[in-house]
Amino acid sequence: MTDHEHLTEQEMQAANTARFDFGAGYPFLPVPRETQVLYAQPDMSLRSLTMPPTLTADEVQAIDERLDASVRSTLGIPANSELSVSPTFSGGVALDRAFAAAMRMVDGQNSPLVHAVATTPSIDILRLFLEERGPRLNLHFVESRNGQLGWLDEDAIIDIVHAVRRVGRNDGIVVILTSPENPTGEFWREDALRGIGAACAGAGAVLIVDHAFLTAGVHVGRREIPRAWSALGVGGDWISTWDTGKTFGLNEDKLGFVISGSRRAAAAVDQALSIMQFDVSRRQKMFFGELLSGGRHTGYVTTLAEVCRTNLDTALRLSADAPLTVRAPRAGSVLLVRLNGHGPDDDEVRRYLLSHGVGVISGNVFFHTGWRPRDLLRIALARDPAYFAEGFEAMVDLLRAL
Template identity: 25%
Template sequence: MELPLREELRGIQPYGAPQLDVPVALNVNENPYAPSEDVVADVARSVAEATRSLNRYPDREARALREALAAYLGHGVTADQVWAANGSNEVMLQLLQAFGGPGRTAVSFAPTYSMYPEYARDTATGWVVGHRAEDFSLDVEHAVSVVKEHRPTVVLLPSPNNPTGTALPPDTVGSLAAATAEVGGVLVIDEAYGEFRRAGTPSALELLSATPNLVVSRTMSKAFALAGARLGYLAASTEIVDALRVVRLPYHLSSVTQAVALAALRHSAELLGRVDDLRAERDRTVDWLRAQGHDVADSDANFALFGRFDDRHAVWQGLLDRGVLIRETGPDGWLRVSIGTPEEMAAFRAALVDVTGKGTP
């Protein structure tokens, strides 16, 4: 029989970057440094303790975790202003469930995170995409005009942007928040890579207390080296958090996930200790790529978008043939490389020189 699949899902392939067994995997912006043995031991103890009560449902409000996340974020954020879910993907989906839906519209500006239109599709929310400038910055006048024209209930803006790494200045966030408020919407600043910002680049958290329609989302996948735990969270007004509590599934965050995240937060200083190393390696990578004659977007994230290639797939395949996996994403002609260890980046440089036939590693 033919399944009654929604028409907009027919022929659609599931989202996902290639998961290949290669010597150097630099394609999904993971933190290359595994947790220390001290962190592993604390997580193991915490999971063992949680296991003793797995016959009971978890704290559906994740109160202890939200308190710890609020303390980590600072900026006067309270536990009632924090919400956590299974990765920032679920956080975003819940936002669209609460504030999107049939007859409503979400907006972003390309190039941007490729999952955003899928969140809109999955929640039957209309999707409108504006465009970024040639240097991947956001033209405020253009962005405000798109908001005023389409009157979205949700505006999604990553900062730093994925896949370009471009961060938004505070005045841009303020202007977009005001324009979105005028049409009755919420502005979501997705700071999945926020901890990797260059010195002097502020967080949108600084605007939160004075901007009631602002949401700032984060993840523990990147800077915390906790991609396998699937823990994302946001800070917003209590009214926004309460709306998400309405749409969240019962007991959506397992006892084990909460225990792992709390253990990681107890070791935040150690886990974040590698962020400076990754920032420095990113800056060296950007400088090297530019010295080889490549265009590179300014990056405040743990990756670099570079190009431009007449046949980017051939370059991607050439790197893969040499054991280096990066991401074929972003505008035509561009590729994205995650920042790895110095040894991994040396392998990337050598492979790219070999593939392109120019430069020195």
């Protein structure tokens, strides 16, 4: 092991070796009976393997339209609007292709340099794939306001957009807002999204908003997370992403979706996706078209939220006299805990816990500037409550013994 294992590597280590796996943000919960029934439908299996001309063009179009309508209904995207919804393989692919599309859009301005503005803390996949773009890309990471964890700073983002435009009049600008629910449990206010969107529009920048935890976590049924398509409206150069994985798990059976705010954005997204895919699996289209339709999934989503809230209560109770402090999330299905005292840093603690069967994530992997706390751990809440309670208690005992 090195001192620089990225998020996915840590999640895989927890999955492969830990008795109590609190690493991955995907739900590890029993699959509801109605979802199991969908997997076993013989007609779906047969139609997914039927080739043209036996499967007609009209039937293929009906499958696509069913999925589109189901996703729009689930996410509250207006039907028959200019907002387009494009499926892809996963949330990570959706975010990567959204950025590729944004780069195409700003390249149309003959930009000598592209500035990518993102937030920290945030998932490290963003930093990793931005760094792959090479020296033409200038990265700007915006820290939380006043160094307060989870205090999102839209003013700093807007200031950078304005400053870049003043200095580099022909430079391209892409602003990327990954889901702050991971890891801080916070979310963007609607007025903040509108302010950032207005600044981007005024500067000719493209805005990307990730909504990975929109339908998953402690907030569901209690508060609404503001959505890009509601805050930003139709016709703007913005792109948003959502995927099924953080809500349904399903052992990597998942789809990602790219939502485009304008026809120009939709054309760029189509071009970006066509480099990587001819299409996604027809069976996945049929499966998720059914799973997301007619309120079929709402009972499960409610149960997931209740499980996350139960496990948050358990974490708060078990940490009352423990050498850690729980930072209760307002949204999403992960939580941060702060290690109390002046002992080993988060990487050392993570490895110690993993060696004793408890898998967690080092908090420092989410930080990308000089501000990099080394006393945080991220823990997934979407686990069976009895399993979570036993594992969290084991973690507390191990930390006391450290």
